[in-house]
Amino acid sequence: MKHFLTTEDWPREDLEQLLVDADRLRGLKDQSLKGKTAALIFFNPSLRTRASFQVAMIEMGGNALVLDTAGTWSLEVEPGAMMDQGAEEHVKEAARVLSTYVDVICIRCFPKFQDWSVDRQDRLLHAFAEYATVPIVNMETIVHPCQELAHMLAVKDRLGAPDGKKYVLTWTYHPKPLNTAVANSSLLIATKFGMDVTLLCPTEEYLLDPRFMSASEENVKRSGGSLTISHDPQTAYRDADVVYAKSWGALPYFGRWEEEKPIRDAHRHFRVDEDKMALTNNALFSHCLPLRRNVKVTDAVADSPQSMIIEEAANRLPVQKAVLQRLLKGN
Numbered sequence: 001m002k003h004f005l006t007t008e009d010w011p012r013e014d015l016e017q018l019l020v021d022a023d024r025l026r027g028l029k030d031q032s033l034k035g036k037t038a039a040l041i042f043f044n045p046s047l048r049t050r051a052s053f054q055v056a057m058i059e060m061g062g063n064a065l066v067l068d069t070a071g072t073w074s075l076e077v078e079p080g081a082m083m084d085q086g087a088e089e090h091v092k093e094a095a096r097v098l099s100t101y102v103d104v105i106c107i108r109c110f111p112k113f114q115d116w117s118v119d120r121q122d123r124l125l126h127a128f129a130e131y132a133t134v135p136i137v138n139m140e141t142i143v144h145p146c147q148e149l150a151h152m153l154a155v156k157d158r159l160g161a162p163d164g165k166k167y168v169l170t171w172t173y174h175p176k177p178l179n180t181a182v183a184n185s186s187l188l189i190a191t192k193f194g195m196d197v198t199l200l201c202p203t204e205e206y207l208l209d210p211r212f213m214s215a216s217e218e219n220v221k222r223s224g225g226s227l228t229i230s231h232d233p234q235t236a237y238r239d240a241d242v243v244y245a246k247s248w249g250a251l252p253y254f255g256r257w258e259e260e261k262p263i264r265d266a267h268r269h270f271r272v273d274e275d276k277m278a279l280t281n282n283a284l285f286s287h288c289l290p291l292r293r294n295v296k297v298t299d300a301v302a303d304s305p306q307s308m309i310i311e312e313a314a315n316r317l318p319v320q321k322a323v324l325q326r327l328l329k330g331n
């Protein structure tokens with residue numbers, strides 16, 4: 001049984017095939033998953049992921065069962081736990097019981113933002129993968145693999161082969177420290193697809209977890225791309241073909257966010273704007289959404305012809321159809 005937890009364990013050829021499948025599935029309504037049910041479990045808010053997974057199942061003739069954590073029991077993940085605290089149910093039962101009702105379980109569970117050494121283990125997702133007897137799909141935990149595929153499909157639609165194209169993943173200001181998942185995913189997919197990637201962030205403290213930095217280094221060895229770190233927007237943007245914006249909290253400050261805030265506040269100028277985009281090779285702009293306009297990116301850039309924010313979001317539907325078909329039908 002195969003899960004879709006992260007693209008790290010999927011070779012590029014398999015991901016390329018998913019993108020080919022996704023392209024074929026665009027606009028298609030069929031009965032390919034007739035009689036199949038997906039459980040969508042949300043521990044965090046969502047617009048795109050919730051809607052696109054539900055519509056994907058409906059358009060393939062199946063059903064989606066949406067479970068919000070407000071309406072279900074809180075879950076324990078620790079094996080052998082003495083459950084005398086908040087959790088009412090162990091994932092050992094929850095995963096196995098749900099597996100008797102549905103054909104695939106999709107999970108969104110963000111970090112708790114208190115202790116990165118715990119959050120980085122992605123324990124709930126892995127506990128579901130361990131105990132469930134049906135495939136598990138990651139709808140965003142510490143990576144966001146469905147967003148990765150949607151993003152790369154949008155890049156390929158606009159640029160053709162991404163290999164050798166200059167890609168900038170830029171940190172942007174946000175009033176709150178956010179999840180690193182999309183940044184991790186952006187780095188993983190761009191390096192796997194042979195792009196010359198620059199990670200632009202305010203300081204060394206905003207580098208991503210070593211797991212994803214190392215995986216990206218390994219990716220470029222195989223793909224022929226490159227990975228550069230920059231803290232200087234003027235240099236990083238120059239001649240870029242793609243600019244991907246995301247805000248995230250600095251990992252060393254998990255649980256001490258009041259100490260991180262002054263650093264974040266001092267880098268509001270990392271906002272994507274027309275002056276920075278003018279340094280590029282008429283670069284495409286994207287963001288995973290939701291997007292705080294004029295905080296992370298100016299209206300002029302977000303609404304420009306080079307912006308592919310809506311295309312990327314739209315691509316969530318066909319790529320998730322492709323993933324669900326692969327897991328449920330093996331094609």
Ligand code: CP
Pocket residue numbers: 045046047048049050140147288289290
């Ligand atoms: N990009 C994304 O996953 O959007 P939602 O958080 O709205 O699902």
